[in-house]
Amino acid sequence: MALSTRLDLRQTQTLVMTPQLQQAIKLLQMSSVELFNFVESKLEQNPLLERDDPDGGAVADSSSDDIEIDGFEDVDTGGHAIDLTMSKTMPSDGGL
Numbered sequence: 001m002a003l004s005t006r007l008d009l010r011q012t013q014t015l016v017m018t019p020q021l022q023q024a025i026k027l028l029q030m031s032s033v034e035l036f037n038f039v040e041s042k043l044e045q046n047p048l049l050e051r052d053d054p055d056g057g058a059v060a061d062s063s064s065d066d067i068e069i070d071g072f073e074d075v076d077t078g079g080h081a082i083d084l085t086m087s088k089t090m091p092s093d094g095g096l
Contacts, residue, residue, distance in 0.1 A: 030038060043049050 027035065027038070043051060
């Protein structure tokens with residue numbers, strides 16, 4: 001009986017549901033109202049969190065809760081400012 005050495009290499013792929021991935025999936029499934037309420041509750045629970053104010057403290061006109069943006073219908077903001085930034089990414093034609 002002959003003894004021999006052998007080296008095997010196996011490659012496997014698994015998906016691990018980390019807590020961050022689970023939270024991301026839950027957040028993506030929420031409607032905008034549910035997401036707004038979730039963020040508000042987290043801001044109230046954690047005193048170290050604060051709202052990012054991109055306008056530098058400027059308050060939106062409170063006479064109307066609707067904002068009209070080119071290409072969008074009126075958006076009901078509930079009295080809160082919303083940043084609706086559209087970014088367009090054009091794929092390269094790749095010689096097509």
